[in-house]
Amino acid sequence: MGTERGLRESKKQETRRLISDHATRLFIEQGFEATTIAEIAAAARVAKKTVTNYFPRKEDLALDHHEAFTQSLARVVAGLAPGEPPLPALGRAFRATLVGHSPVAGFTGPEFARMVADSPTLTARLRELHDRREEALAEALAAASPGTVPSIAPRATAALIAAADRLLFRRIQELTLAGRTNDEIEAELTPEADHVYGLLLAAVGPGAGGGPAAP
Known part of the structure; x- marks a missing residue:
């Protein structure tokens, strides 16, 4: 059977x-x-x-990695050890998708990226998936947060992280459409991601993160 x-x-x-x-x-x-x-x-x-x-x-049919995409940040948080801050783990996870040239990070190839960019339907759907990704992250952060934090704190942290995530995703798509190779995009995005995660650390504080996207 x-x-x-x-x-x-x-x-x-x-x-x-x-x-x-x-x-x-x-x-x-x-x-x-x-x-x-x-x-x-x-x-x-x-x-x-x-x-x-x-x-x-x-x-x-076009965005068939949608479940992996919407749940990826939340799954990182759900896998944290008790008391482990989420931001360093999320940074490491992003670095892994960057090194792996993952479609979840935005590596789709120029033809696919152009197809999405030219479609109002797919562009709207991608925005919706980003929103769902933020909501899933907020729920995971709330589940991992101590009861002493303000109830809005997980949602605020998720909003900041998701905004940074959208920016990095769009940056990968932008460079893809400009004709850059995946290796070139990885090389350019690595310091940019470190900078973005450094800004996140400054925004959310050490209680929610502990460093840039370095491995």
Whole structure:
């Protein structure tokens, strides 16, 4: 039974990747708004209903890392040891995504970045995902905060961190669209991220963080 479930899950993941890959190719070739679910289904050789079962929103076909994106900051905080300040851990996590050229940090390649930038729908969806990321972070910070802090403190800290995160994400996209390679972007963003995290430390204080984004 376990083997059978594993095969079914593997098949589902394979189908999901197939649909997502064909959707991304069509979005880049034709533009997001101009591409239909029917065209994606035909390219992937599946029914339209299969596409919408895996991806209820058309935007999720393009931004298919949305769950990892919205939860990534919160997961770092949730994994902290008792009393460990979140800011250094978040800085290290960002550095890891920078070194790994992760799509979660904004490394998407120039064609994909241009496709998103040219689509009002995807641009709006990305703003929504940033907002959801901030909300998830605020909840994680609240859960990790001592009861003595003001109730607004986790939300205020999350707002500052999320604003910095948006800035760094946009900076990576900006450099991508300017034709810079991933290695060049990493080299330029490393000191910039350290500077941003230094500003965060000054803003939130040592109780919420302990240093810049250095490993």
